[in-house]
Amino acid sequence: MPTSPTARPTTPATVWPARGRHVGPDAEGVLRRTLRQLKDSQVIDDFLEVPDAGGDLPERVFEARWRVPDEVTVRARLSLGPDLGGGREWTLLAEAEQPWDPAWPSPVTRFWPEYGDWDHDAATGLSLSRINTLPEDDKDARRLLRDSGHHGGWCVHVVVHEAMTTDQHGRLPLARWLPPGLRHRVVEHRAAPHQLRMVNWALREFGLEVPRGGAVVLPGTPAPSGYDSEDFAVRTVFLDGSEPADLVAAVTRFAALPRPLPDGADDALTALREDWHLLTLEEELVQQRKLVAMYSEALESMTKSRDLYREAAERAHEALAAYRESAEAAPAGQQPSGTTRTTSPFQQLTRTLERLKDSAKGLRPAGTAQGNEDTDTRSADSER
Template sequence: MEWNHDAVTGLRLGEISPLPEDDKAVRRLMRDCARKADGNRWNIHVVVHEAMTTDDRGRMPLARWLPPGLRHRVVEHRAAPHQLRVVNWALRDCGVEVPRGGAVVLPGSPVPDGYDAGEFSVRVVFLDGTRPAGLVDAVTRFAALPRPLPAGAEAALTALREDWRLLNLAEQLARERRLVSLYAEALEAMTTSRDLYREAAESAQEALAAYREATGTPGVRALPSGTPAPSPMRRLTRTFERLGFGPGARRPSRAEEERRVPPAADAQSTSSGP
């Protein structure tokens, strides 16, 4: 069923729906609208009685006078002049009644808090093309009444959100093309970042190799399987320690320093003595 049809009756929203000629069909329809409206609480059912046969101006839907947010929520049932008794007989169990030449907003099930049949019944509706102020006010006030969500409402809203389609084929194609363009840009950015990281790693390797060549540090030997590789900072620290510059390098004692003095220096210091 399309979105612009009532889920309970299958009638189109925002348009005139004449009542069937069969009395039993009228009663069945009114019972479904008034008692089974909990299947679709979003829509509002209004019954309008034609006091006399109308012309082209009277055959225009009254929903066109409603606010934009309500025009596609109203099911307008039209009762012919001779159907007043039949429709009121069908609505007897609901506790509402259609005035001759008037209209009534059906309560639905369960009846919303604050609903009163007299307040949502319009005595006169002129079907001459003029704005039905009383009916517009009644429908607007009824739409503002608080009504609880029926069972399964969350599932219905989820399905509506996931399956809602408002785009035609050309718009869907344009949307998919935009997505493909965005994915291509993201992939290109990731590839560029990967190349930059690779170049940085290669530059670091070259710099480390040049440093080892300049300092005479031998290359790194392969580690046994399962042994964690030392960090570059640790490697540099060990190199400085071997060269005697690191913080962990052992300083020679005074005796070792004296032994390192060459013999020529000792002789010079002796000859220059007193």
């Protein structure tokens, strides 16, 4: 089973992550129209397209807020990347006020229409809601399965083997039976009857094997804690149009396991929590109060610093005045030997400067010190 060389934080129970790719034109227009329609129909409470003040952001950001049953508020942030060829990648993170319930609606349906060009896995380009038939070429199929096994952080990849060629009833996708919260996060790979040996050969590096006529849930990299291939392999999947209850249960159990945050999800989660713009009036009031408290603390700190500088300046002036008075009161002649001499502020200042000079000599590089000694030697020889 593949392991991760570095531990990543676990996805919080309140967070729903997804990543995909929009392969059609005008992705921003589709988002704007869908969000407007959903707000007008009161499916979502509000939305916002975050303005790009500098005009140099590489992505467009959309925020939305809605409520699920029991008046639980969900906040979601979708970032739409630039078109680098092959479509525009989108990243969606939603966070609820309570642990996520798979029965809640998929956050994808709060930004995108039910069907459209957005429905593609970002890593593999495969559909997130339809059946993905494995390529006929063995090399391409093996490469696709290995890539799916290593890029399972954002999506759950499931491999289903057809024991025999199916009819129209057997071509119904798994997504239609999944809980709403798991739709758009599952990629279904469908292997033809003659591809079983090739599939199991490709999955050997993950320690997996697909039963004939069955299915298996890929662990992804790194595998979630508690993953056991035996627990997520289904012996038989009836492709006759009936609900594949065992497979749905396996996918649901897998999705409930504590899973590491996918690559890049930590930055997206930080942006969702700390760079949120779609505020209610109450949230704006709380934010303004926090700003007032922060500015008050900063002002108090600046005032204390100013007082300390003022106190230091006053002491410096006092020392300078004492030095001047001592210099003016000092006798012109030398005091007799054997008498006690009081150290003047000027002498204290001189001694301090001498100590600083000695310290500087100690910190001087060896080459410089040697060069000075050579110079002193040459000067002494020339005087002789």
